[in-house]
Amino acid sequence: MRYFLIVVLFFSYNASANAADADPRKIIDDMEQLYRGASSDVKMTMVVQTPQYQRTMQLTGQSLGREYGFFRILSPRKDRGIATLKRDSEMWNYFPKINKVIKVPPSMMMGSWMGSDFTNDDLVKETQLIDAYDIVMTETVSEYLFTLFPTQQAVTVWGKIEYLVSKLPLLPKSQTFFDEDGDRIREITFSEPKVFDGRMIPSVLEVRPMNKDGYSTRIIYDDIIFDSASITAQTFSMRNLKARF
Amino acid sequence: MLFVLSLSMVEGSWSNIVDIFTLDHTGHVQIHNGDYAKRPKIHKTIRDRLAVESILNDRPEVASWAPRVFSPGLAYGAAKTAPAQIFGIDPELEPTVTRILQKISAGSFFTASPNSDGYSKAMIGAGLARSLNLAVGDEIVLIASGADGSIANDIFIITGIVGNVTSFDRQGIYLPLTVAQEFLSLGSDVHEYTLLAKNKHSNEALSARLQMQIPSLKVSPWQEIQATFYKTMQSDKEGNMFFMGLVVFIVFVGVLNTVLMSVLERTREFGVLKSIGSRPGDLVKLIFLETVMLASLSVFAGFLLIFPAIYWFTEVGINMGMAVEVGGVEFDTMKGEISAYVMLMPMAFILCTAALISIPPGLRAARITPRVAMGSH
Numbered sequence: 001m002r003y004f005l006i007v008v009l010f011f012s013y014n015a016s017a018n019a020a021d022a023d024p025r026k027i028i029d030d031m032e033q034l035y036r037g038a039s040s041d042v043k044m045t046m047v048v049q050t051p052q053y054q055r056t057m058q059l060t061g062q063s064l065g066r067e068y069g070f071f072r073i074l075s076p077r078k079d080r081g082i083a084t085l086k087r088d089s090e091m092w093n094y095f096p097k098i099n100k101v102i103k104v105p106p107s108m109m110m111g112s113w114m115g116s117d118f119t120n121d122d123l124v125k126e127t128q129l130i131d132a133y134d135i136v137m138t139e140t141v142s143e144y145l146f147t148l149f150p151t152q153q154a155v156t157v158w159g160k161i162e163y164l165v166s167k168l169p170l171l172p173k174s175q176t177f178f179d180e181d182g183d184r185i186r187e188i189t190f191s192e193p194k195v196f197d198g199r200m201i202p203s204v205l206e207v208r209p210m211n212k213d214g215y216s217t218r219i220i221y222d223d224i225i226f227d228s229a230s231i232t233a234q235t236f237s238m239r240n241l242k243a244r245f
Numbered sequence: 246m247l248f249v250l251s252l253s254m255v256e257g258s259w260s261n262i263v264d265i266f267t268l269d270h271t272g273h274v275q276i277h278n279g280d281y282a283k284r285p286k287i288h289k290t291i292r293d294r295l296a297v298e299s300i301l302n303d304r305p306e307v308a309s310w311a312p313r314v315f316s317p318g319l320a321y322g323a324a325k326t327a328p329a330q331i332f333g334i335d336p337e338l339e340p341t342v343t344r345i346l347q348k349i350s351a352g353s354f355f356t357a358s359p360n361s362d363g364y365s366k367a368m369i370g371a372g373l374a375r376s377l378n379l380a381v382g383d384e385i386v387l388i389a390s391g392a393d394g395s396i397a398n399d400i401f402i403i404t405g406i407v408g409n410v411t412s413f414d415r416q417g418i419y420l421p422l423t424v425a426q427e428f429l430s431l432g433s434d435v436h437e438y439t440l441l442a443k444n445k446h447s448n449e450a451l452s453a454r455l456q457m458q459i460p461s462l463k464v465s466p467w468q469e470i471q472a473t474f475y476k477t478m479q480s481d482k483e484g485n486m487f488f489m490g491l492v493v494f495i496v497f498v499g500v501l502n503t504v505l506m507s508v509l510e511r512t513r514e515f516g517v518l519k520s521i522g523s524r525p526g527d528l529v530k531l532i533f534l535e536t537v538m539l540a541s542l543s544v545f546a547g548f549l550l551i552f553p554a555i556y557w558f559t560e561v562g563i564n565m566g567m568a569v570e571v572g573g574v575e576f577d578t579m580k581g582e583i584s585a586y587v588m589l590m591p592m593a594f595i596l597c598t599a600a601l602i603s604i605p606p607g608l609r610a611a612r613i614t615p616r617v618a619m620g621s622h
Contacts, residue, residue, distance in 0.1 A: 048394055053394065078395065082396065095388070098321075098398045098399065100386065114394065114395065115391075115395055115396075
C-alpha cells in the first residue's frame, strides 16, 4: 500500500523534475518530502491472485502526509464497509457487520492485509529511504537504476533494494527487494501510465512475492485527486472509521 | 475362566472407549482432500460433493454420513475474546453419525434457518461459554479467515451449549453447514465427510473399498485419523496378552504336573494293560483323550460359570464413580464385551495346550515295558 502512495506523490514531483539533474539522493528525498506533504484521495481496484482463488476488491483510500492513511472496501458486497485506519505506527480495522474496531497487534504486522500480498506493515512503516539506505546510481540511455543498501543503523528486513526508473517520462518501472542472502523476495512493477488530476502516473502496480509461486496482487488506479481540501486530520479519526457511508 | 473374563474386560473397555470417541466426533471412516487430516488448510476442500455422496449412498456397508467444514476463529463475548474452533455441520445429517444431540447440556439443537432478527444460529462448547461468559440466547461475534483471503466476520445467536468443559469441542462453535460455508466463503465445498459403518469392526475394509472408488480423495479409517490413540490401544492390548500368556503358562505347568502325576500313579495299571496286549499307541490315545475330555469339561464348566459374569459386565458394567480419561476420551463405566474372539479364543487355546501337554506323559507311558511298570511302586 505504501508503494502506491509513494508512487502517487513521487510523480506529482517528477512531473516537474528535470531529468538531467540526476542527483539520486535529491530525487528520492524530494519524493519522500512530497509524499509527506501532500494528501491524496484514491479510487482503486485490487486484484489478489493466488493458486486457490482470485479476489477483486474496489477500494477508496485517503492519505495525508506520511502519518495518516485510511482505506475502505466498497465491494464485494460481503466485505463492503470494512475499513483500515493508519495513524503513525498504529493500525485499526473496522468491521461494520459486527460493529467492531480491532487494533492490529504488533504480532500481526507481518500478516497479510485483507488477503493481499501487502502486509499490514507495508501500510504502517515509515522507512525513510534516504536515511535508511545508501544509494548507488547507475544510468543507461533510457533508465536510472538506484541500488539501495541499508545503512548500519537501519532497521529493515531488506538486504538491498533495486529501484528502476525510466527517464522519459520520468516514471518508476520496478522495485526489487532482496533479503540479506541476496535472494529476490519481492518485486513491484509499475505500468500503464495515465494522467490523473493533471499528473502522469503508472496506473497499474503489481506486487509479486518471488518466494511464493502463483501469488500476486495488482492495484489498478481508477481515479486520483491530489491535495483535496476535504482531507484533513479529521478524516483519520476513530469516528470516521466507524461512520456509515 | 479368568482368562476369558480378563480378555472380555480388556476388549470391552477398549471397544467402549473407541465407541465413545468415534461416536463423539471421529466416526468410523473419514474422507478428506489430500492431507487435510494432518495439515488442514482452508482451501483443501472436497469440491465434487455429488459424486462422493452418491458413492456413499450406494455402498450398503455405510450406515450414515455427514459433511463438515472447519476453521479456526476468534470469538468475542460481551467483554472477552477467546480462540475458537469452528465446526460447520449439517443439522440433519450430523446427528446420524455422532451423539451430538445427547451432548447438548443447555438450550436446543439448531436449525439452518436464521432467527426472527435474521441472525444465524450457533451452538458453542461449554469451555467457550464459560470463558466468554455466554449463555443460550446471547450473541457471539466470530472472526475468521475466509477461503478467498477475506476476513470473515459475523454475529450469531447461541441456541445451545454443547458438552462439558472436558469435551474435545469445549472451545468449539458449531454453525449450520450452509452458514459456515457462506461465512468462510467456501461456496458449497466441504472439508470432510465422516461416516459410520454398519459393522464397526470392518471399518478398515470399508475404508479401503471406498478409497478404490474415490481415488482422488483420501479415505482414512479412524485407526489412521487417531493414530496415536490406536497405537496406545494396541500396545495396551499386547501388554495384556503378554501378561495373560504368563499366567496361562504357569497354570499349564501345574496342569502338566497333574497329568504327569496321574500317569505315574497308574504306571502299574499301564503295565497290566500292556501285558494283556494294549499297543503303545492305544495308551497315548487313552491319556490324550482323557486329558482333552477333562479340559473340555472344565472349559465348559468355566464357560457356564463365567458367561453370566461377562454378560453382566457387558450389559451393566462396573460404574467407577469417577470418570477416567484414556487418550483424551473419558469413560466412567468399565464394561466387558461378548464376542466370538473373547469367548472362543481362550477356550480353543486351553484345549490345544491341554492336548499338547498330554503327549509327553502319554509317550512315557507308551514306552515303558510291562515288567518295569508292574515292578514299580
